[in-house]
Amino acid sequence: MLIAKVVGSVVASQKDEKLENLKLLVLQVHGHENVPKDQYVVAVDSVQAGVGDMVLYATGSSARQTRLTDGKPCDAVVMAVVDSWDVGGDNVYEKWAG
Amino acid sequence: MLIAKVVGSVVASQKDEKLENLKLLVLQVHGHENVPKDQYVVAVDSVQAGVGDMVLYATGSSARQTRLTDGKPCDAVVMAVVDSWDVGGDNVYEKWAG
Amino acid sequence: MLIAKVVGSVVASQKDEKLENLKLLVLQVHGHENVPKDQYVVAVDSVQAGVGDMVLYATGSSARQTRLTDGKPCDAVVMAVVDSWDVGGDNVYEKWAG
Amino acid sequence: MLIAKVVGSVVASQKDEKLENLKLLVLQVHGHENVPKDQYVVAVDSVQAGVGDMVLYATGSSARQTRLTDGKPCDAVVMAVVDSWDVGGDNVYEKWAG
Amino acid sequence: MLIAKVVGSVVASQKDEKLENLKLLVLQVHGHENVPKDQYVVAVDSVQAGVGDMVLYATGSSARQTRLTDGKPCDAVVMAVVDSWDVGGDNVYEKWAG
Numbered sequence: 042m043l044i045a046k047v048v049g050s051v052v053a054s055q056k057d058e059k060l061e062n063l064k065l066l067v068l069q070v071h072g073h074e075n076v077p078k079d080q081y082v083v084a085v086d087s088v089q090a091g092v093g094d095m096v097l098y099a100t101g102s103s104a105r106q107t108r109l110t111d112g113k114p115c116d117a118v119v120m121a122v123v124d125s126w127d128v129g130g131d132n133v134y135e136k137w138a139g
Numbered sequence: 140m141l142i143a144k145v146v147g148s149v150v151a152s153q154k155d156e157k158l159e160n161l162k163l164l165v166l167q168v169h170g171h172e173n174v175p176k177d178q179y180v181v182a183v184d185s186v187q188a189g190v191g192d193m194v195l196y197a198t199g200s201s202a203r204q205t206r207l208t209d210g211k212p213c214d215a216v217v218m219a220v221v222d223s224w225d226v227g228g229d230n231v232y233e234k235w236a237g
Numbered sequence: 238m239l240i241a242k243v244v245g246s247v248v249a250s251q252k253d254e255k256l257e258n259l260k261l262l263v264l265q266v267h268g269h270e271n272v273p274k275d276q277y278v279v280a281v282d283s284v285q286a287g288v289g290d291m292v293l294y295a296t297g298s299s300a301r302q303t304r305l306t307d308g309k310p311c312d313a314v315v316m317a318v319v320d321s322w323d324v325g326g327d328n329v330y331e332k333w334a335g
Numbered sequence: 336m337l338i339a340k341v342v343g344s345v346v347a348s349q350k351d352e353k354l355e356n357l358k359l360l361v362l363q364v365h366g367h368e369n370v371p372k373d374q375y376v377v378a379v380d381s382v383q384a385g386v387g388d389m390v391l392y393a394t395g396s397s398a399r400q401t402r403l404t405d406g407k408p409c410d411a412v413v414m415a416v417v418d419s420w421d422v423g424g425d426n427v428y429e430k431w432a433g
Numbered sequence: 434m435l436i437a438k439v440v441g442s443v444v445a446s447q448k449d450e451k452l453e454n455l456k457l458l459v460l461q462v463h464g465h466e467n468v469p470k471d472q473y474v475v476a477v478d479s480v481q482a483g484v485g486d487m488v489l490y491a492t493g494s495s496a497r498q499t500r501l502t503d504g505k506p507c508d509a510v511v512m513a514v515v516d517s518w519d520v521g522g523d524n525v526y527e528k529w530a531g
Binding site for chain 3: 434436464481482489491493494496510513514518519522
């Protein structure tokens with residue numbers, strides 16, 4: 042999995058029927074030190090993530106292992122909203138930091 | 140999934156029999172700010188996309204989860220035509236603009 | 238799928254038994270404007286492609302969806318010989334061009 | 336598989352139900368000469384690895400072949416703690432080196 | 434598949450039980466002209482390859498299609514030892530060259 046920030050969403054009405062009612066999020070990938078990268082992905086939301094949230098997403102066939110994405114033409118899924126992470130003993134990100 | 144523009148198509152008569160009657164599109168990948176990248180892929184069309192359309196495509200085994208591509212040697216499928224997307228609260232692309 | 242040119246072949250006698258009698262081609266990846274890239278892959282031939290042919294290849298589990306490669310430790314397969322393709326309304330490649 | 340060092344962990348309470356009770360590790364990828372790379376991944380721990388350990392991780396559908404990750408939306412798993420490795424006849428890393 | 438040279442091996446005693454008795458090789462990827470790249474992978478050996486051998490390896494779910502790796506958390510397997518290959522009509526590598 043990689044860490045990313047939810048930065049937007051995609052609207053698509055002409056699509057495979059299996060994708061009806063799935064929310065498509067635009068994610069910007071972040072490095073492990075929380076620096077944004079010039080890399081993005083569009084992922085299905087399975088955890089009611091919102092814009093600004095830091096999330097984890099899974100790709101490939103693993104993206105189809107949620108109840109929402111099972112058997113669907115989806116190769117990336119947001120499967121967790123990140124509360125915090127640490128690197129080298131230091132807290133890098135804290136969702137509820139004031 | 141990634142966002143791409145349909146820029147062309149491929150004709151191939153000598154091919155695996157499972158690929159008969161599938162339309163092969165040339166896609167140019169775009170960044171989340173809609174800047175074209177020097178990256179392309181050839182994908183099967185499952186949603187009657189046309190040249191100039193902005194689309195989403197899925198790769199890997201997820202590309203075989205449409206009715207058209209099930210069980211076929213296809214690793215990329217166009218599964219949605221994009222109407223619009225936004226990043227950071229701003230509309231980046233609007234199909235019907237103009 | 239990506240477009241590539243068949244530039245050679247690999248001989249390997251000490252191999253997994255499932256790979257007996259499969260032809261292994263060396264492919265050089267080309268861009269959508271037909272410029273050769275510094276990227277290659279070795280792929281199983283499923284369509285009797287020859288050296289010099291422009292082909293499409295599929296990777297990952299999709300490479301095992303041909304009759305020849307089913308259930309085999311093969312992650313890339315040539316599944317079509319390209320006749321022609323166009324980009325932006327212009328013909329980029331024509332196999333039978335004189 | 337690639338070699339990586341465990342450098343941290345991720346906490347996520349809002350997540351797919353299948354991910355309950357899995358430990359999420361932040362890994363920094365190392366080269367075969369043990370030089371850290373500017374590349375990281377978040378992986379599920381299946382072998383009780385700890386911060387500072389050198390590990391092997393597997394990605395894609397292979398990441399779901401452990402008892403802990405079977406059928407879960409997880410695309411990277413730590414499946415071994417590395418004791419040592421050698422390159423060109425020289426020992427590159429030795430866990431128990433004094 | 435890609436071509437690589439076997440340059441070393443990895444020892445790991447604390448690992449997923451399915452990985453018992455598998456040999457883990459360090460591979461350095463080579464280009465199609467046989468130039469070593471700054472890219473490596475750790476792969477399970479399924480063909481009794483030795484240090485110095487040029488080999489082919491397969492990745493992803495295809496790496497689990499050998500008798501040794503079936504159902505195991507392994508995403509790369511050496512499935513052939515290369516005898517020779519040619520590019521553009523020229524022999525690039527010959528195992529038994531004197």
